[in-house]
Amino acid sequence: MAEPVAKAFYRRLNLRRGASLAWASLPLSFLACAFFLPLANIFLLGVRADGQWTTAHLRAVLSDPYVRHLFSFTALQAFLSTLLSFVLGFPLGWFLTCYRFPGKGLIRAFTLAPFVLPPITVALGFFLFFGHTGYLNNALRSAFGLREPPLRLLYSLWAIVLAHAFYNAPVFARFIHAAWNAIDPALEEAPSVLGVPRLRAFFTVTLPLLLPAIFSAAALVFVLCFLSFAIPLSLGGARYATVEVGIYLYAQVYLDFSRAAALGMAQVFVTLGLAYFYVRAGGLWGGRQERLRPRSTQPFLSRPAHVLWIPWLLLSALLFIGPIGSVIADSFSRPLAGKPPGLGWYRAIFSREQSPFIGTSPLGSILVSLEVAGLSTLLALFLGLGGSGALRVLRSRVLEALLMAPIAVSSVVLGLALLLAFRRPPFAYLSDKFALVLAHGLMFYPFVVRIVRPIWEGLTPSWVEAARTLGAGRLRAFLTVEVPLLSQALLVAGAFCLALSLGEMTAAAMLSQGELVTLPLSIYRFLSARRFGAASAMATLLIVITVAAVAVWEWLGERTLRAYGQT
């Protein structure tokens, strides 16, 4: 009697598992068609010659001592950059989680501003601020009556590491902020009730609970720094070339796609290998918890000890606001027709006479960028949630690392793969705007996976089980229980996707058929016509639009959540 019941139960369980698998395979098969197959096609160039399999290209590339030098330097700078990003980003995440102060939402949105800036604008900000004749050196010189610039930071490895931290510290900050908010406050309060010192409680309770998010962020940041191309060249100099420069050289200068593909493969092997390591390490500390109530925050400066934060805040302001502020100041101060411009450069970029210089109207450029960013964010959230769901069913760390591929491949290889995918049916029929939406969705979903996955793993299954017991279907349980519990993470992930899409250039350059000129492309257009002031004004506009878009997204999201009693 009992046996058939058990059998039926197991059969149902398998069916359910099958249904989840089917749901999860939807985004996975889309990714396979639109990204992984074309990518494999490109990589095949690197291992085939005259219809035969060969390792000749790989051997030719890897036996070059210069290429080996590129790998070791690239890994070194990526490691140092990840470390510094963590050191700067962790306190920022902490600060955002534990305190409240006026304008917090705006400041949180501002942390994503570095993300959208094209490397050329960041380089401009860095040499205007940290350069030998930059603001900082001039201030120090006049303060101490020095003749020579005291701070020689640029054109060195440290300039590269600092600029990478400028870009990526916000990744750590936002990931930690999201994970910390998901920790059950009761777990953190328990030790103090038991009389354990706060510091010890932090290291024994809070930090271990944050480790999966920290490793998840580290995986991303390491990969992003490993693939960096323009920043090392622009701020360090030709001496500091990365592997990416080698791939560019093969593909763009020698037009030798076989060796470019071979080097690209070696590079992706390293980046995904390390991503796998981080994913594994993050998984080791994964734990489950039941979160019953939202975390409370203290008003900043409500206690004297908070003053200790101030030196750190000043230092971060110097690093983050210095370069960005310099670009903004440049847009108001660079002479226009021999006079101080005031708003002149802004009037110029919106005037009809200037629009030939970017080939589109600036307003059109802004609207199309926002439209692409909005739609691709929704797509990335869908793909990322689907991918994370698939990983819950399949539980493969190799697959998890592999799903990071869109951000782990060289931008040269990515560009070629996108060209391959989007110049063939069915995607060839899309207008360049929608092609870009699809491409951005494909490129940015790994951010969603990285941020959602550790938090989803941390959710206790009992909630879903409770909903199922009460008769909810799997989909309904997912939509009514898991999605709301993941909503904070999804909000942050969406903010990243918005910012990334607004600043992206590889796909925009590959897929544009002439009409589509996004904001970063128009910055390059102004620069190439020596309109440096207009480029700074456009970059300022890009910062403002990004901060506004992210702030509105998070504000709307949090309002919706509050309506459902989630925060």
Add this chain to the structure above:
Amino acid sequence: MRKFLVFLWVAAAVLGVGKELVVYTYDSFVSWGLALAIKEKFEAMFPGVTLTWVAVGDSSEMLSRLIAELKLGTTRADVFLGLADVELPRALAYNVFQPYDPEKIPNLADVPPELIFDGTGHVLPYDHGYVTFVYDAELLSEDLVPKTLDDLLRPELGGKIIVMDPRTSSPGLSFLLWTIAHYGDGWLEYWRKLMPNLLTITKGWSEAYDMFLAGEAPIVLSYSTDTAYSYIEHGSLRYRVITPDGEAYRQVEGMGIVRGTKEIELAHAFLNLVLSVEVQELIPTTQWMFPVNARAKLPAGYEYAVIPERPVALDPELVGEKLEEWLSLWQRLFIGG
């Protein structure tokens, strides 16, 4: 005569109704406004035809995108404009262009033969310019202004020069080729000695020039029309061109008809238009290069634009053959190999 013009107009209209000519070029061709001027003239000549510019990267990025698209057989490009002369061998090896018909390009008669760098009849020149050094007269004292390439090695100039990376920038590559043409086998030694005087080697021209304007260094690698530019646009003679040893490296830029296009007649008409006196006279103040049409007049202020006594240029064939070897030797300077 009038009847003939009407006939021409009708013929053009019939030829072109609802057609599109797609031209790939680099971004600064659009951003100086020349692309729009050409579009207006072209569309007025051929009512009903749309001229579309696709310009989303520099010359080498657009060329490699075109090559990749040709491999897939799905490019929309009918004409490519902006091929650097040193890229010619690679473009020909990948069979990017189809030969033009000189009969259909009457304006070709005004182009001096020494500027026609492609003997195979695929690519036509449309402008030329000279890569050289520019200094800031307010930051560099007169006695330090280099008169020869050797002067650039003077220890007083330590950290005072910005050049561009030959791997990622076309003026950067021109300077590398210039040192090879000037010093022969001694070029690598020259670079070794030059290193201490370089503040940095930037990825592209924009960053370098922007740093130069900000006063980070008083000497920058740029173009021989820079003084004319700052004189015409800003009335300033602060930034001055030098031609060390009377030399500067010549760059000729070319255009060609993309293999497989269906718009052969329109493409020829386009090439002819770009070579016409009216378009060529726009080149000096938009591209800041010299026109190739001998009948085109230079604008006022161009007396400050320098054509060197001895223009330097290596044979594109030789460059195509040796570039990889040269660049890899140059790269190894940095790891001391």
